[in-house]
Amino acid sequence: MIAPLVLASSSPRRRAALEEVGVPFEVLPAEHDGPALGEDPATRVLSHARFKAREVAAQRPDAFVLAGDTLVVRDAAFLPKPLNRADAERMLHSLSGRAHEVWTGTLLLAPDGREYARGERARVRFDALPEIELQAYLDGSEWKDKAGAYGIQGWAGRWARLESGRMGTVIGFDPELIRLLLAEAAAAR
Numbered sequence: 585m586i587a588p589l590v591l592a593s594s595s596p597r598r599r600a601a602l603e604e605v606g607v608p609f610e611v612l613p614a615e616h617d618g619p620a621l622g623e624d625p626a627t628r629v630l631s632h633a634r635f636k637a638r639e640v641a642a643q644r645p646d647a648f649v650l651a652g653d654t655l656v657v658r659d660a661a662f663l664p665k666p667l668n669r670a671d672a673e674r675m676l677h678s679l680s681g682r683a684h685e686v687w688t689g690t691l692l693l694a695p696d697g698r699e700y701a702r703g704e705r706a707r708v709r710f711d712a713l714p715e716i717e718l719q720a721y722l723d724g725s726e727w728k729d730k731a732g733a734y735g736i737q738g739w740a741g742r743w744a745r746l747e748s749g750r751m752g753t754v755i756g757f758d759p760e761l762i763r764l765l766l767a768e769a770a771a772a773r
Contacts, residue, residue: 586694586769592640592651597735601757602650607766614639614651620662626703628662629653629689633701637693648769649693654756656732658684663732669722672733676721679732681712683747686732686754692765698772700765704758706749708736713743731756 591602594613602609618635620628632653641649656663658678666672686708691701721740727733734740736754744754752758 586648586766586773588644588647589766590640590644590647590649592636592649595729595756597737597755598652598757601752601755601759602762604759605762605766609650610647612640612644617653625655625657625662625685625687625705626689629655629687630691630701630703631689633689633691634693634699637691637699641693641695646695648695650691650762650765651693652688652690652757654686654688654731656684656686658682665729665731666727666733669727672727673718673722675733676713676718676727679710679713679734680718680743681710683707683709684732686749688753688756688758690757690761690765692762692769694769694772698769700768700772702761702765704749704753704761706751706753707747708754709745709747711743711745717743 589609591609591611592614614636617632633651636651637649663675666675686706689703693699726738736744750758
């Protein structure tokens with residue numbers, strides 16, 4: 585086992601995924617995503633995860649730092665976290681009745697600077713969103729701080745169906761992938 589392990593996120597979803605792995609960890613959220621680099625979704629989510637991990641590692645150079653980033657992509661358009669309700673509504677209308685990709689970059693940064701990382705893709709299809717349900721959803725706060733303005737594990741799960749990939753990729757951290765990265769890091773020690 586590697587230790588200490590620091591999660592560079594305050595996301596309850598990422599925390600729950602890491603708790604599912606069953607390893608002890610601390611939480612020290614990164615404050616920034618870093619610059620948006622590249623037009624390739626895998627490159628972008630991994631560069632954001634790398635930036636977050638390095639930001640936290642500067643404060644905890646003795647620790648392994650785990651960071652992630654998630655991005656929704658529809659027809660080559662990136663749908664990051666919405667800026668406000670109107671932005672969330674625009675995003676959700678664009679997803680209504682259509683398929684899209686969700687990319688999550690997961691990166692484990694070792695104290696010696698070695699990186700263990702993967703960018704994974706899942707495909708999700710939304711049903712057509714009834715306007716009354718959409719407005720009720722937007723009246724709540726579930727859309728806030730989520731790429732594409734939704735979390736499949738919440739209310740939006742009634743509209744969204746996983747077509748391919750792993751559910752953990754859509755949620756923002758996949759416990760199986762985290763186990764794999766931890767095992768790679770432990771084997772390299």
